[in-house]
Amino acid sequence: MKKAFLSTKRSYKIIRNHVVTGFIFLMPVLIAIAVLGKFWNQLLALGKKVSRFLYIDTVLGAAGDAIIAVILLLLFCVIAGFLVKLSIFKRMSDWLDEKLARFIPGYNDLRKETEKNIGVAPKAPKEEVFATCMIQTQGYWMPAYLIDVADNGDATVFIPMAPTYSTGQVAIISENSYKKLQIDSKALNEYLVKFGKGIAIA
Incomplete structure (x- = not known):
């Protein structure tokens, strides 16, 4: 009976540890997906308005909204890329990163990994050898x-x-x-x- 109890207790601890570890691993991913999903919905709504204004919806239908949304996203990224080079916007970007890192678990790791994958991660200073x-x-x-x-x-x-x-x-x-x-x-x-x-x- 005691062995069975210890075995059950050990199994419970193993399962609990896996649940906690999996939760910690998935939480940043789920939050990132939720944030990106909400952002995409807003962008899609804006794309729909632009599509109607340019009468693209009459030619491409619903697909036109998505195409315009992607074009707007790329345009926003280009504009942001130029603005972030200015010191005032660089400070704003750093401030925003700090706030996001405080409220979104794993944000810094996700940002660093993204920068590494697209090849814009800052190079580490070369270690001096003595x-x-x-x-x-x-x-x-x-x-x-x-x-x-x-x-x-x-x-x-x-x-x-x-x-x-x-x-x-x-x-x-x-x-x-x-x-x-x-x-x-x-x-x-x-x-x-x-x-x-x-x-x-x-």
């Missing part, structure tokens, strides 16, 4: 980026914090208090992510 070294301090050695070496041998180093390696401190050390490593900062970062595992034999 030489590396081990510095001696208080009786033990610490890995660091070797930023610069002066004529007298003193070195400017950046001591990254594990596991993020993007934060740390800058120090100037004497020639005898560091030794160079055979790896660059990019390789060192891979060790830091793993809290330094394997760096002793690098």
Whole structure:
């Protein structure tokens, strides 16, 4: 009886976890579909008016409304593309993105994925690569980026914090208090992510 109860409880947890995970996954998609559907209905209504005004509906019928709606959508996109290059409209666009991200779960991810798919995603800045070294301090050695070496041998180093390696401190050390490593900062970062595992034999 106890085994059956535990099995039922375990099955319930698995199903519950799948339901929650599926809901979280589908929610941004469903919201996006609902928003786009409402926008399309408004655009279709506008296309219907324009179609009647140009008497296109008498030739193409209901299909004319959809054709005009698509043309209007493309026209709006072209106009918005020009306007967003102006600083005032760029600020408005950023403000609108911030508001949408607050009310629509997954909006930022959906926007980034869309930008990536159409090839307009901003390029990530190129990561600068430095030489590396081990510095001696208080009786033990610490890995660091070797930023610069002066004529007298003193070195400017950046001591990254594990596991993020993007934060740390800058120090100037004497020639005898560091030794160079055979790896660059990019390789060192891979060790830091793993809290330094394997760096002793690098």
